[in-house]
Amino acid sequence: MTNQPTTQTVDQTPAEQALAGLIVSSLQLEVAPDAIEPEGRLFGDGLGLDSIDALELALAISRTYGFELRSDDERNGRIFASLRSLSNHIEAHRTR
C-alpha cells in the first residue's frame, strides 16, 4: 500500500555511505541510505530537510565525528548543499 521511493544504488564513497546511514538513522527518514544521491540537494526540494533537521544532524555529527559544526555565512550553504559536500567537510574536520 505504501509508495516506497525507488531504491537505486548510487555511487557513494565509503565516507559518504557512512554519513548517509547517519543522516537516515538520526532523522528517521523513510529513504534507503544508498538511495541518497551524493550530489543531490539535502534541503528544500532534494531530500526535503529543514532547519530543525539541520540542528538534529549537527548533534549526530558532533557525537559521531567529534567536532562541532558552526555557522559560517559564506560557506554554510555550500557545506550543507549535498551529501558529498557535507562528507568532504566532515572528513576535513573530524577528530574521530
Next chain:
Amino acid sequence: MNALPLVERPDGAALFLHPNEKVTKGAFLADAHRLAATLPDAAHLLNLCRHRYAFAVTFAAALLRGQVCLLAGDLSAPMLAALARDYPDCVAVVDDPALATPFPTVLARPDGRPGHGPSALIPADRTVAIVFTSGSTGVPSPHHKSWGALVARSRAAAERFGLGEGSVTSIVATVPPGHMYGFEVTVLLPLHAACASWCGQAFFPGDVGAALAATPAPRILVTTPLQLRALHGVAASGLSACISATAPLDPALAAEAEARWGAPMLEIFGATECGSIASRRTVEGEAWLPYPGVTLQREEEAILACGPGATPVPLADELEMLEDGRFRLLGRRADMVKLGGRRASLAGLNRILTGLDGVRDGLFVVPDDIDRRSTARLLAVVVAPERTASSILADLRDRMDPLFLPRRVIHVDALPRNALGKLPRQAVLELLAQVSEG
C-alpha cells in the same frame, strides 16, 4: 495623539552586539535613517532580512518612513502570492542579494558604524507591523500590530524579566528575528529595555557557546524546546536566565537545564495574534502568570487576550483561568498544528491536499509527540490510486509552507469516514497501524 519613542534607552547604550563591537543607540538610529532615505515610497515594506541587525534596522527605517512592516514567516509560494495580491504596492528589503522576490527590492547592508541618528516619536495607534499565520482556508491571515501595543509589551516583558537600566543584559537567541517570538524578544526589546541583542550566528550548539562567550554578562539565552535539547553540551556561565517559547517545555528538561546552567528556566506563552502575554518558571508548576497589564476573559467559546494598548484577540489555545489570576493551558484547538514555532491549520492543509488533481480524499496526521521529538513531522494519508507519493509531495511543495510537508505520503483504499463524513482520530490511527504492519 499619544506617541511613543522609537528608542527609549540612554544615549550611548548598546542595543545590538556584533562579534567584535557593540552598536549604540545613536549608531543604530543613524543606520535606520540612512536606509529610510533610500526606501521608495510605498505603504508596505516586506522585511526579508535574515541577519538580526539588518532586520532590526529595516524595521526601524520603516517606522521612520511611516511604512507598515510585513513579517512573512515563511517564503512559500502561497505566501508570496497572497502578499503580491493583498499588498501590490509593497517593496521588499533583503540583506541577501541572491534572494529573489516578486516586489521592487532594496538591499540593506547596515554596518553599525559609530553615528548619532535622532530618535523619533511614533503614534501609538499606528499599525507598524503585520504578521501572518496560515489560516484555515490555507490562505495566510494577517494580524495587525500597533506601535503602542508592541511598546507596551516590551515594557511589560522588561518588568517581568528584570531588565531595568543599571546592568545591560546580553540576549543570545537561537530563534530568527522575523518570527513573532524572535521579533519581540530580540528586535523590539532592546529598543525599550536594558538589553542588547546578539546579531552574530547562534544556530548550532557550537555557535551558541561562542556567542555566549563573546557577550558580556549577565546573559539571557532565548530558545525553543526542540533547540534546547540540542544545547545540553553548551557551557554557559553567567546566564541569568534561559527563556523558551513556541511549545510547552518538558519539566524534566527544564530541571536539567537549570541544574546545568545554574539559572532559572523560564517560558513565555504567546501567539502570533497577541504576542507574548504570560510567563512561568517551568519547575515551579504548570500555571502561567499573565504579563503586567494583560487581561484574559472568556467570551463564549474563546478566551480573549488583551494586552495594554492592544485590541482583544481570541486565542487559538484553550485555557483554564485559576483564582489567583494565573491560568493553565488545556491544549490547542484540534485544528492547530505547531512545528518549529510556526503554526498551521490542519483544515487548511487538508483543503490543499484534497484540492490536488487525482487526490480523491486525504488528510494530514500529526504525531502525538510532535512537540517533543525533533524528528517528528506530519504525514499524509491519501486515496489517490493514480498518483505517486513523490508527485503529490512535489505538488504540495508549491502550495504550502515546506515545514509542514508530510514526511510520508501513505496510500490507502479509503479513509475511515463515519456516517457524518467525519474522520475520528482513533479510526485514522488504527488505519495507520494496519498500513504499517501490512
